[in-house]
Amino acid sequence: MSFFDKVKQGATDAAKKAQQTVELTKLKAQVSSKEKEIEKFYNLIGESVYGAYMSGDIARAGEIVERFSLGIDAVKQEIAVLDQKIIELRNEKECVCGKVVVADTKFCSACGHQF
Template identity: 55%
Template sequence: MSFFEKMKQGASDAAKKAQQTVETTRLRTQISSKEREIEKAFLLIGECVFQAHGSGNWKKSEREVVAYCEHINQLRQGIQAIEQKIKLAKNEKECRCGKVVAIDVKFCPVCGFQFEDLQRAEETDEAIQVMCRSCRNYNEVGAKFCAHCGTVI
């Protein structure tokens, strides 16, 4: 690689990193906004409960409290979706054990979970399959023997 090609590649990498940082910051701002909405909803729940206590009629506040709780759940789900977008923007994914790893990692370094087969199944929306204990090949549900190595499933 020539000097100018290296410079060009370095500039391209820096531009990608800057774009990634801008996108991550934008998404984190959205999360902060949703967290402030959650705090407001908690305050409003407290006010509803206090007013119900003052009036002695707890049923009066129940409908409002339930509505605020549902709103909080929706906001939390939105935060989780944004956190997933941040991971994608940073080229990361989360293992089922909670470890965050690079998007191209095939096995989790903590628990050994194999990502490749899970991604392939998600991308193609295949039916649930059974994995062979011996060769880790996926087989159709109901198969008694592995189609790859012949081991009893």
């Protein structure tokens, strides 16, 4: 590779790295707004349980709690998808044990799992 090719390659790598940083920041912002959605669901669950208690029929809260819990499940799945994208973007992978390692790792340092 000639000197100028190396310079060009360096510039391309730097541009890629910058693009990656932008992507990561965007994904992390999405994750934190999803986490806020979950917080809202928790608040709604608390309010509905208390509302049912105040009305003298706590059992009424069950259906509402279930509906909001399904909402939380859905948002958590969306977060899992975003987390997966973040891992891939960082050139990492997740072991079956949950440990995140560099993509070309052959064995997990936590549980010994072979990839």
